[in-house]
Amino acid sequence: MAASAGPEIERLIGLLSKLPGLGPRSARRAALALLKRREQLLEPLAASLAETAAKVRSCSVCGAPDTRDPCAICSDDARDGALICVVEEAGALWAMERSGAFRGRYHVLGGLLSALDGVGPEALRVAELVQRAGAGTREVVLALPATVDGQTTAHYLAERLAGSGVEVTSLARGVPVGGDLDWLDDGTIVQALRARRPA
Ligand code: ZN
Numbered sequence: 001m002a003a004s005a006g007p008e009i010e011r012l013i014g015l016l017s018k019l020p021g022l023g024p025r026s027a028r029r030a031a032l033a034l035l036k037r038r039e040q041l042l043e044p045l046a047a048s049l050a051e052t053a054a055k056v057r058s059c060s061v062c063g064a065p066d067t068r069d070p071c072a073i074c075s076d077d078a079r080d081g082a083l084i085c086v087v088e089e090a091g092a093l094w095a096m097e098r099s100g101a102f103r104g105r106y107h108v109l110g111g112l113l114s115a116l117d118g119v120g121p122e123a124l125r126v127a128e129l130v131q132r133a134g135a136g137t138r139e140v141v142l143a144l145p146a147t148v149d150g151q152t153t154a155h156y157l158a159e160r161l162a163g164s165g166v167e168v169t170s171l172a173r174g175v176p177v178g179g180d181l182d183w184l185d186d187g188t189i190v191q192a193l194r195a196r197r198p199a
Helices: 007-016 025-034 038-056 090-099 126-133 148-161 185-195
Strands: 081-088 104-108 139-142 168-169
Touching: 007 025, 007 126, 025 038, 038 126, 081 090, 081 126, 090 104, 104 126, 104 139, 126 148, 139 148
Parallel strands: 081 104, 081 139, 139 168
Antiparallel strands: none
């Protein structure tokens, strides 16, 4: 057992280790890096975290994090409000935005259906999507991961949206199986979006 670094630092390490991709060992390294670079890293990060916690909320329309509600995308009149792209999390939205290929709006589900993890439709922003689809939407593009849960969710949403009069499409499979959207290069996203097909 390693000697304790003191309760404050242990707490910092404990919180850091809950971040995706950081285990206890890398959390320790990150904590040390922060402590070593107090002015360049630790203090600006603390201020940024406090500001984010105080100002950033989920958009009540699409679920994306932003400092305003509705968010910048939902309040942008230059975007096609009748075209909605459904993503798992905001990371996929940011990837789509980096590609610059999509001029519609988004709907962030907040996760995927998962029988294994006991995630049902009520845990996701499904009802909100069905409601938006019924309110003047022309097309819903399902941009969900090519994983079992992603495809289960896509099927479920296509069924829920059938009969609402909207066209439901999916990204073409330039997206690698098991691939997370936010890992893709912009060109792949542009292609997958252009070649979308009925879901
Ligand atoms: Zn929004």
